[in-house]
Amino acid sequence: MAGSHTPHKPASYIDAFRDEDCIECGDCLSGCKYMDLDAEEAVEGVRRLRAGADWGPYLDRCVFCAQCNLRCPVDAQPAALILERLRERRRDLGHLPGFFAYYLNGMERLGSSENYFKDIYLASNPEAKKIIDEWSEPKQGDDLLWCGCGNRINPQNIEHSKILADLPKFGGVSDCCGVNAAKTGLYDTARHVTDNLIERLSQCRFKRLVVSCGSCQEHFRLIWPAYFGQEFPFEVISLYEYIDEQMAKGKFSVQRTVGLEAALSDACYGHLFGEKYLGTVRRLCQAVGIDTVPLAHQGADTACCGVAGFARNLDAAGVLEAMKIKAGDIRQSGRDNVLHYCMGCHTITSMTYRVKSHYLLDKVLWALGDEMTSSIFIPKSVREKAVMKYQDPGRFRLQMI
């Protein structure tokens, strides 16, 4: 990475909204399956949204999927305006609930004394710690595997993977892409966290960043350029695309088939990466022997796994509300198994849905010959601390930067 160029530094999400182009047609909100508004109500909603007046009840239904951008006839980017209102909600609160400050990686540098991911690292076994310490060191190679927060919870499978052996791995205990802050309205925090990562990545030498987490990829490729006015000076590809590419070159082949029938759950970012990405996912499913059926809401119309419900009010109850459509789709699919290519969707589904959830990357690596001997393990002490912080009314003041 040779350094980055910043032509324009926006002050917030609002810069991405083209207010002067908006004709207040209401199409963005009237077509939204979460808003459930008729045409007249949608126009009124847009007026309030633009004026910044009394938009709370609408915000409480939104899952920040940005599908409204696709419905806008003049490409005004209404999702940016919605994120701005979310930012105002955070700002009006003036502080961040202790639980969320604890969970958000990168907050340590803003004054939070403890961090969930760091506590997992501190409580993990010596082998896992050694792997993460090694991942923390700057690396070089044409392709670099970015190991984000999710990967570092269970580093052994990636470290010992024969399929990923040629990829240098990078990602220290406090390194974070910033997507969670960016998608919860914490604009300045996201900039700070991502700037830190850019500085860390600048110590590495590589041409392509290979990313297993789709949310990180969405941040690198879409959110950061759209809302923060900055392009990353390297190509970002998903780990699925990397594996597919290596398989096409004949480097790996399927050693055993998975033999699974599952409903395929699209992530919110899937369609944003384009048909090439979705085609790769489908090809890999087929190659490793997973028979999938689509959900009623898929692709650009996919429903939220529930995680966005947390972003609205930083309250777990919001998750149950936000997941209703996806849960209904899964029930309607008639399959007892659901397959996710998104680690976040898989985690939420494993914790809250009644069906058995599977993560595509694990299945692919196993089918290609990896043993996948370890699994995600959150030490009891960390789980208890997280619950205690969630229940504790004590607040951590968000340090505005």
Ligand code: SF4
């Ligand atoms: S971001 Fe998604 S949920 Fe929110 S208004 Fe737009 S389409 Fe609806």
Ligand code: SF4
């Ligand atoms: S943002 Fe676009 S879709 Fe929404 S009211 Fe304005 S012009 Fe219509």
